[in-house]
Amino acid sequence: MTAEEKILYKLRKARRKEERLAEALTKIEPKESSETTHDPEILTPEEHFFFLKMGLKCKNYVPIGRRGIYQGVILNMHLHWKKHQTLKVVVKTFSLEEVKEIAVELARLTGGIVLDIHEENTIIMYRGKNYSQPPTEIMSPRITLSRKKALDKSKYRDGLRAVRKYIPRLEGDLELLQAQAKMQAENKTEAVEDFQNANIDSINSQGISNLQPENSDKLRELLAGNNESSEEESLTDSGTESCSEALSDIFESDSDTDTKEKAEQPLYLNEFEKFPVESDGEPEDFEEHLRQISADSRKAKSLEKDADLPQLDEVDQMFLRAASLLKKKRR
Incomplete structure (x- = not known):
């Protein structure tokens, strides 16, 4: 598999995973009912400032972790509101947009009023002027998720978030590979054109050189000179070889011939x-x-x-x- 095919395979796999996680989230999320409508009370600016200052000073808080909102969170908030008018809800591992969504959902489920979002992760809520402790059905509403289902929802949500970050990265890599392939194809075509132009120029230069007799005559003279020098060298080499053969004939001794004849004749x-x-x-x-x-x-x-x-x-x-x-x- 090429690099482009690998990226395409990963991209298809990531998109299928995104669709699967989105379907799982839609199935696990609870259905909203008409009984949980919220009609917030109207506060004057002085009251808003007073309750906000009180909420910033108070120490009681309710944490919200990776599970998000479920039945135990709402019950814990109502138990705090028995003795305190304001409450801090500390949200962890969520972005600012998700924190705002959580604040709206808490106001709808508990009937409280959102005063402010402090430091992008702390929601300050007021219980209301005419607050009275609701029954257990409202304190732990059935429309919210249980603890186990909330954990499953958080897993699906985190997986979907990671896949949605991964898909644009793969698309960017694919675009880069395609751009590189186009550049290589263009470079190849340019190289072929340059090669063809070079061949045409060489052919033209050969034709022009054929039309110049003076240069050809000079080349012939040079070649003739080289041939004469090679013949002289061959003659000198043959002379040296003949001299060496004559010397070897002169200095050849009779003892060598005698030894050869003796070696050839067997003794019986x-x-x-x-x-x-x-x-x-x-x-x-x-x-x-x-x-x-x-x-x-x-x-x-x-x-x-x-x-x-x-x-x-x-x-x-x-x-x-x-x-x-x-x-x-x-x-």
């Missing part, structure tokens, strides 16, 4: 059979050579039995073992 046991022999009258085959050595040793044993045997070196023993392994593998 069969290579032991092909030893190049460059001796004086000795056989080229390695096995025959070994056989001759063994035959010579046998002959020497037979001829010289007492003589010591020739001791073979470690290298010869290794060769003999290798030859025996080769024979086994061939078999």
